[in-house]
Amino acid sequence: RLAQVGKFFWRLTYGSALIGLGYLAYGIYEDRHPLDQRASDPSKKTLVIxxxxxxSVSLLKKIDxxxxxxxxxxxRNFFLFTPLLPACTTxxxxxRSIMEPLRNILRHKTTAxxxxxxxxxxxxPVNRVLTLRDNSEIKGDIAETSLPFDYLVIGVGAQNTTFGIPGVQENACFLKEIPDAQKIRTRIMDCIETATFKDQTEDERKRLLHMVVVGGGPTxxxxxxxxxxxFEEDLRKWVPEISDDFHVSLVEALPNVLPMFSKQLINYTEKTFKDEKINIHTKTMVKKVTEKTIFAEVTKPDGTKEMIEMPYGLLVWATGNAPRSVVRDLMTKIPAQAKARRGLEVNDYLVVNGTEGIWALGDCAATKYAPxxxxxxQQGQYLARLFNTMAKTQALEEDIAHLEELGHATASMDDKKAIAAEIExxxxxxxxxxxLMPFQYTHQGSxxxxxxxxAIADLTFGDGNNLTSSGQLTYLFWRSAYVSMCFSTRNKLLVIMDWLKVKMFGRDVSRE
Ligand code: FAD
Ligand code: NAI
Structure with a gap:
């Protein structure tokens, strides 16, 4: 009995100490960021991001x-940690664990x-004015307005490409933003519940339980x-009647998936998928999509082509990026961008070719790097350095001009000498x-x-040395790397808690 009481008190002390430490850490974290920001100064040059x-957020974090x-x-009034977005679909x-409110990021800046x-x-780009539209559900009397700028940084990302393939836009789900992931999550469960509807036909049941992913890139x-x-960890348990018919297929036009990874990792991924019973259809290019069927052209080993039909319940389209309409529109206004296709062409300093004082970064810029x-x-960090340097340079130029005036005005030779030294x-x-050096990208790996x-990892370290790794240990590395990269302590904790929750209780199979 005494031992039990002792254990209870030990646990109580241990628990309280942990809570206390957590509270202390939170207090320190909050204190580090003063709430009393300096007001923004409209007389200064307007930099629109x-x-x-x-x-954009990496620029905002580092810019003075x-x-x-x-x-x-x-x-979107938040930052989204996209690497964990696929995990939100299930x-x-x-x-909310991978969203960080932008206001929280902005309140940490010294000047508002x-x-x-x-x-x-x-x-x-000529009159240096932007047109803004409030596209949210609730609109006030003013839903469209304009905003002049001195400097502009375009970081609008990209949209999904469909290559104009008929039926894709209308019938497929995409995976770029939070609503996309929510839609997929709902559709998975809808397909399952509809497949198990009373008296559902065998063919329809098989179709509804066929989940097709088009695009063998990382997404x-x-x-x-x-x-x-x-499916393996939860659905099979909660809805056992779908066990035989639930299938995931991955369709890729090229001869293999993940072309950006090393051959060894491609083979490992394809083998893992085979073991997991995910069907990989390589050399298969989707040509048309209808409400219930995918039409694709398969290149056979002898080089001949064959059209196949794939009935599907859920179609997720992940075939890469295309420029957003605002970017396409801007490209048509700048003659130097006439040949641009993938996005805004920029010089080595990320200045949009054919403009002055307009920069582009990330997926909306067409560079030699992958989006x-x-x-x-890294581009955001580079631009922050560039803007901080520009401000410093401007201040120095003003100081020098002021000193030169002083030098002219003074009659004393000693003062003139001192001023000249200061100017020098x-x-x-x-x-x-x-x-300032041009932008240079350092690849840390994929x-x-x-x-x-x-998980698979293609890591680069030192002078371009490569290390490839795969399997469960790499998965632990993947997890720790992504947790450490999450935006805030709050995000990190929420993600860890989600993983623990799924380990303990499984995933939620209710349809929203
Ligand atoms: P984004 O992060 O897409 O941000 C664009 C911003 O512009 C958004 O805030 C958007 O709301 C806003 N915007 C859009 N239109 C307008 C407009 N008209 N006016 C004003 N603002 C606008 N990359 C990796 O390196 N590692 C990964 O593990 C990884 N995983 C990924 C997983 C998924 C599912 C996806 C979709 C992508 C992943 N990526 C990954 C790629 C990575 O997310 C992108 O390269 C990255 O988001 C590009 O950053 P960005 O700032 O250019 O654009
Ligand atoms: P992607 O461009 O990397 O891959 C798209 C794939 O779709 C290509 O392999 C292409 O051959 C295939 N495809 C195109 N049209 C097709 C068709 N009609 N039928 C069948 N297949 C077709 O696109 P993804 O995966 O969306 O990635 C976009 C960017 O985001 C990439 O730069 C990628 O590196 C990055 N990303 C990185 C991640 C990571 O590092 N873990 C995760 C997700 C995205």
């Missing part, structure tokens, strides 16, 4: 907002930043892996700060989750 994604009147415009992660939740619909592969996990969060983040020192600093607690 479009978007609240990887590129004291030097500019910073305005952020995005139809409820492994709850969507203005935010408007709106879509930028047009950019006038398609990660989603297919998550979906198969959902990834890693690239967008400032000019030296100015020359140094003007020497990671992807492929289902059944396995």
């Amino acid at each position: 479009l978007g609240s994604g990887w590129g 907002t004291e030097n500019y009147n910073v305005v952020v415009i995005s139809p 409820g492994t992660i709850e969507h 930043v203005t935010f408007y939740e709106a879509e930028c619909t047009q950019i006038d 398609g592969v990660e989603f297919a892996g998550e979906l198969q996990d959902f 990834t969060a890693q690239v967008a983040t 020192a400032k000019a030296k600093t100015l020359r140094r700060s003007k020497r 990671l992807a989750y492929i289902g059944s607690d396995k």
Whole structure:
């Protein structure tokens, strides 16, 4: 009995200590960020940042907002941690766990930043004016307005490409934003409940339980892996009657999936999918989609082509990026962008070709790098350095001009000499700060989750040395890497709690 009482008190002390530590850590975290920001100064140059994604937020984190009147415009008032979005489609992660309110990011800046939740619909690069539209459900008397800018950073990301394939836009689900993941989650359960409807025909049941993913890039592969996990770990248990008919298929036009990974990892992924019973259809190009059927052209080993039909219940389309309409519209206004296709063409300093004072970063810019969060983040950090340097340079130039005036006005030779020395020192600093290097990307590697607690990693370190790794240990690395990359402590905790919740209770199979 004494031992039990002792154990109880030990647990109580231990628990209280943990809670106390957590509370203390939270207090320190809150205190680090003073609420009393300096007001923004509209007399300073207006720097408008479009978007609240990887590129724009990384710029916002590092820029010294004291030097500019910073305005952020995005139809989304939060930052989204996209690498964990595929996990939201099955409820492994709850969507709010990977969202960070933009206001929370902005309140940590020393000088206030203005935010408007709106879509930028047009950019006038000559008159330097933006057109903004409130596209949210609730609109006030003013739902469209304009905003002049001195400097503009375009970080609007990209939209899904359909290559104009008939029926895709109308019938497929995409995977880019939170509503996409929510729609997929609802559809999975809808297909399952409809397939098990009383007296459902055999063919219809098989069709409804056929989940097809088109595009064997990382988005398609990660989603297919998550979906198969959902089936193996939860659906099979809760809805056993679908066990024989539930199938996931991955359709890819090229000879293999994940072309950006090494051959060894491609083979590992394809083998894992085979073991997990995910059907991979490579050399299969989708040509048309109807409400219930996918029509695809298969290239056979002898080079001949054959059209096949695939009845489906859920179709997730993940075939890459296309420019957003605001970007396409801007491209038509700038002659230097006449040949641009994938996005805005930029120079080595990320300035949009054919413009002045307009930069583009992330998925909306066409560069030699892949459209990834890693690239967008580094570009954001680079632009922050660029803007901080520009402000410093401007301040130095003003100082030098002021000193020159003083030098002219003074009669004393000693004062003239002292001023000249000061000018020389400032000019030296100015020359140094003007020497800004072009943007250079450092690739740290690629990671992807492929289902059944396995991940693949193509890591780069040192002077371009490569390390490939796969399996369950890599999965643990994948998890820790992504948790550490989550935006805030709150996000990190929520993601860990979601993983624990799923381990303990399984995923939620209710349809919203
Ligand atoms: P985004 O992050 O897409 O942000 C664009 C922002 O612009 C959004 O806030 C949007 O609301 C806003 N916007 C859109 N239109 C307008 C407009 N008209 N006016 C103003 N604002 C606008 N990359 C990796 O490196 N690793 C990964 O593991 C990884 N996983 C991914 C998983 C998924 C499911 C997806 C879809 C992508 C993944 N990526 C990953 C790619 C990565 O998410 C993108 O490369 C990255 O988001 C690009 O950043 P961005 O800032 O250019 O655009
Ligand atoms: P993607 O462009 O990487 O892959 C699309 C795939 O679809 C291609 O392999 C293409 O051959 C195929 N395809 C195109 N049309 C087709 C058709 N009609 N029929 C069949 N297949 C067709 O696109 P994804 O996966 O959306 O990725 C976009 C970007 O985001 C990439 O740069 C990617 O690296 C990045 N990303 C990175 C992740 C990671 O690092 N874990 C995860 C998700 C995305």
